[in-house]
Amino acid sequence: MQERADGNRLGRETSPYLLQHKDNPVHWRPWGEEALAEARASGKPILLSVGYAACHWCHVMAHESFEDEATASVMNDLFVNIKVDREERPDVDAIYMGALHELGEHGGWPLTMFLTSDAEPFWGGTYFPKDESYGRPSFVRVLNEVARIYRDEQDKVRQNADGLKERLKPRRRGAGAGPPGEAMLAALAPRLVQAVDPVNGGIRGAPKFPQPQFFGLLWRAGLRFALPHPLEAVDLTLTHIVQGGIYDHLGGGFSRYSTDERWLVPHFEKMLYDNAQLIDMMTEAWREQKSPLYAQCIAETVDWLLREMVAERTSPKGGGFAASLDADSEGEEGKFYVWSLAEIEDVLGAEDTKLFAEIYDVTAAGNFEGHNILNRLDAIELRDTETEARLAAMRHKLLAHRAKRIRPGFDDKVLADWNGLMIAALANAADAFGKTEWLEAAERACNFVSRRMTSQGRLLHAYRAGEAKAPASASDYANMIRAALALARVTGRRDYICRARAWTHVLDTHYWADDLGGYYFAADDTGDLIVRPFSGQDEATPNANGVMVSNLAALYLWTGEERYRHRAEAILRGFAGAMAENVLAHAGLLATALDSLAPALIVLIVPEGADARALRAALRDVSLPGAVVQEMRAGESLPASSPAHGKTAIDNKPTAYVCIGPQCSLPVTDPAALVRTIKAARGVTIA
Numbered sequence: 001m002q003e004r005a006d007g008n009r010l011g012r013e014t015s016p017y018l019l020q021h022k023d024n025p026v027h028w029r030p031w032g033e034e035a036l037a038e039a040r041a042s043g044k045p046i047l048l049s050v051g052y053a054a055c056h057w058c059h060v061m062a063h064e065s066f067e068d069e070a071t072a073s074v075m076n077d078l079f080v081n082i083k084v085d086r087e088e089r090p091d092v093d094a095i096y097m098g099a100l101h102e103l104g105e106h107g108g109w110p111l112t113m114f115l116t117s118d119a120e121p122f123w124g125g126t127y128f129p130k131d132e133s134y135g136r137p138s139f140v141r142v143l144n145e146v147a148r149i150y151r152d153e154q155d156k157v158r159q160n161a162d163g164l165k166e167r168l169k170p171r172r173r174g175a176g177a178g179p180p181g182e183a184m185l186a187a188l189a190p191r192l193v194q195a196v197d198p199v200n201g202g203i204r205g206a207p208k209f210p211q212p213q214f215f216g217l218l219w220r221a222g223l224r225f226a227l228p229h230p231l232e233a234v235d236l237t238l239t240h241i242v243q244g245g246i247y248d249h250l251g252g253g254f255s256r257y258s259t260d261e262r263w264l265v266p267h268f269e270k271m272l273y274d275n276a277q278l279i280d281m282m283t284e285a286w287r288e289q290k291s292p293l294y295a296q297c298i299a300e301t302v303d304w305l306l307r308e309m310v311a312e313r314t315s316p317k318g319g320g321f322a323a324s325l326d327a328d329s330e331g332e333e334g335k336f337y338v339w340s341l342a343e344i345e346d347v348l349g350a351e352d353t354k355l356f357a358e359i360y361d362v363t364a365a366g367n368f369e370g371h372n373i374l375n376r377l378d379a380i381e382l383r384d385t386e387t388e389a390r391l392a393a394m395r396h397k398l399l400a401h402r403a404k405r406i407r408p409g410f411d412d413k414v415l416a417d418w419n420g421l422m423i424a425a426l427a428n429a430a431d432a433f434g435k436t437e438w439l440e441a442a443e444r445a446c447n448f449v450s451r452r453m454t455s456q457g458r459l460l461h462a463y464r465a466g467e468a469k470a471p472a473s474a475s476d477y478a479n480m481i482r483a484a485l486a487l488a489r490v491t492g493r494r495d496y497i498c499r500a501r502a503w504t505h506v507l508d509t510h511y512w513a514d515d516l517g518g519y520y521f522a523a524d525d526t527g528d529l530i531v532r533p534f535s536g537q538d539e540a541t542p543n544a545n546g547v548m549v550s551n552l553a554a555l556y557l558w559t560g561e562e563r564y565r566h567r568a569e570a571i572l573r574g575f576a577g578a579m580a581e582n583v584l585a586h587a588g589l590l591a592t593a594l595d596s597l598a599p600a601l602i603v604l605i606v607p608e609g610a611d612a613r614a615l616r617a618a619l620r621d622v623s624l625p626g627a628v629v630q631e632m633r634a635g636e637s638l639p640a641s642s643p644a645h646g647k648t649a650i651d652n653k654p655t656a657y658v659c660i661g662p663q664c665s666l667p668v669t670d671p672a673a674l675v676r677t678i679k680a681a682r683g684v685t686i687a
Contacts, residue, residue, distance in 0.1 A: 007076070010083060014464040016411045017053040017085040021062065025072035028083040031092055033528055039080040039117040045150045046119060047079035047143075050086045050093050050111035053411035054256075054269035054324040056333050057127045058110045063331075064130035065139050071130065074140050078147040079114075086111070087323055087415060088462045088470050091522045094533040095168065100124050102167045114146050119530055120161040122150075170534030172516050177580040179572035180593045182224070186686035188583065188590070189221035189230045195584075197261065201237030206261040210241060210254070212277035213538040213546075213588040219284060220591050220625055224598065226683040231288075238285055241278070242297045243380045245373035248337065249360065250399040252297075252304030254278050255327075264375055265368055268327035268334040268408075272309065273541045275301055276421035283429045287623040293382055298429055305422070306441055311412045311464075317452065319444030320463065321422050326409035336408050338371035339398075347401045348394055356394050359383075413464035416449050416472060420479025421541065423449075424486040431490045432620050439490060446483055450499065458506060471526045474519040474544035477507040481551045485628075488558070492631045497558050504555065507548070508567070517574020518545045536575035537585040545571050546588030550626050553595040557628040560639020568596045592626070600627035600682065601659040603644040608634045612654045618671035622678045 007027035029035035051058030086093035099121035113124035222230035244263030255266030312318030430438035552568035
């Protein structure tokens with residue numbers, strides 16, 4: 001593709017977000033050594049703009065300012081302008097979003113940061129309007145003032161840049177704190193429940209995000225310590241999310257978050273990572289409760305995933321999952337998803353519309369800016385089987401009608417870390433519901449990342465249009481290790497353990513921080529960063545360090561190699577102070593600490609000529625997050641360090657042993673007894 005003569009150099013990029021800006025009159029450069037060298041040579045400050053394809057306010061700022069010739073002229077005269085897709089370079093985004101937070105500003109996208117010609121941040125913000133509004137100065141006024149300060153007040157710029165760079169350096173926080181123990185986690189869970197909205201679920205207030213790490217901690221602590229209230233809080237939250245407007249009741253899949261406290265009005269983009277984490281959480285809840293609502297929602301969301309989110313679907317080498325669907329279509333947020341009463345009546349007819357409108361909160365006036373967001377918040381309980389079948393037929397008709405609309409933008413790049421989340425969730429759901437086609441899709445996606453997003457034994461972060469690019473982050477490795485372990489658990493295939501071990505070796509070699517006790521976000525040979533981000537805090541996705549605690553505990557159970565267990569313990573020690581300082585931000589680490597404190601292992605001893613299908617099927621009826629399931633056949637043996645080492649089959653029948661920590665249950669051959677044994681073994685009472 002040809003670049004613009006005026007200097008916009010995004011035309012050769014593969015990122016859909018960057019390509020959205022290839023025709024801007026702004027002289028955009030992609031992040032990289034060429035752009036950074038140009039800044040150093042020119043002496044100009046850098047204007048760094050970070051966004052992503054499904055970001056509504058990114059589109060607004062683009063239309064207002066980046067497509068405007070006059071604004072672009074000011075940008076081109078005063079700055080070297082660099083555009084970054086935060087999903088393609090999350091490491092770059094992490095550094096400069098961290099700098100914005102250090103300036104005392106709330107984060108968000110678009111991220112607009114001003115850097116020295118050496119890429120050091122000295123000031124920034126998020127969305128700036130073209131004209132003065134929202135209590136914010138106009139963008140051109142900001143540009144001129146920042147350029148003036150950079151030119152005339154170098155001492156102030158240098159002070160800001162040096163101060164920010166110093167505060168961005170990795171450091172170990174809260175020295176002296178010990179890693180979390182079971183007593184601490186048992187006491188913490190009831191306190192955290194108090195932060196949950198008792199009516200609508202979710203964290204109290206608005207906006208409402210799904211918060212999968214927080215609710216995952218509640219779920220796991222509720223199971224481990226036999227606490228009913230955390231489990232009830234998770235169920236309340238999931239039920240309202242599923243029945244709210246954040247869920248696409250026609251096509252399946254979840255939007256990013258709700259702008260209100262009732263889960264009614266979503267920010268309409270659909271992100272792969274949100275859907276992966278919600279599928280996973282609902283699957284665990286379904287194992288315990290067998291809720292038909294969760295089963296229906298999981299099935300519909302996986303159908304959406306396989307229908308709309310598979311990249312390079314027609315290629316025999318395809319199968320990776322795409323990143324996102326935009327919030328906007330035809331320049332309007334949510335237009336693809338909302339309805340009028342009259343339109344629904346045209347499709348369904350008067351009689352069916354009466355029932356549908358009653359259940360899905362549809363009125364002539366609308367529930368959102370004169371339109372209707374479909375939801376069941378006032379009809380949460382499922383109706384009788386006949387009525388629900390009738391409603392399903394109506395939804396099918398409306399979905400077919402909606403398909404004729406102009407669709408939202410589609411970001412079809414494949415990201416290794418988000419794929420890892422979805423592969424693990426899909427494998428877990430396939431196991432729970434006995435869906436071989438879901439498992440096959442998970443394995444295809446794992447093979448896609450393993451084969452098409454790997455170079456010289458190292459993962460790459462992003463893939464699109466035949467090209468894999470961008471250095472892998474620790475999250476890419478951690479989530480793909482988790483995916484491989486999930487596939488090993490479900491399929492019994494040891495080659496997935498080999499993949500997990502190989503990826504862990506790369507992570508240990510290039511990302512481990514000896515002096516800090518944890519993994520850096522970026523590798524030691526990522527050459528275009530001013531610092532290497534280091535954190536245990538979750539964001540919308542789980543932090544790599546928390547994921548790795550669980551992964552390392554599982555690898556220890558699979559292999560018996562002590563180094564894996566020791567490294568998991570080192571991470572928990574390294575972040576002990578940070579966890580004590582900010583519990584909510586480290587919910588993922590706290591949840592996976594249970595895998596280190598009480599690793600769960602289910603061993604299935606299978607005599608020659610027998611199979612473990614009945615025992616495996618029983619596992620659908622009990623939630624034991626993080627558990628390793630190992631099948632041992634004739635001639636195979638467990639590591640000597642395994643608590644089940646030396647166990648044998650009883651009466652030549654497939655036999656299960658449930659081991660939590662160092663203790664193993666008595667042998668079990670009956671599937672129903674296996675479920676009872678797991679429930680008895682997984683819970684403890686902490687005095």
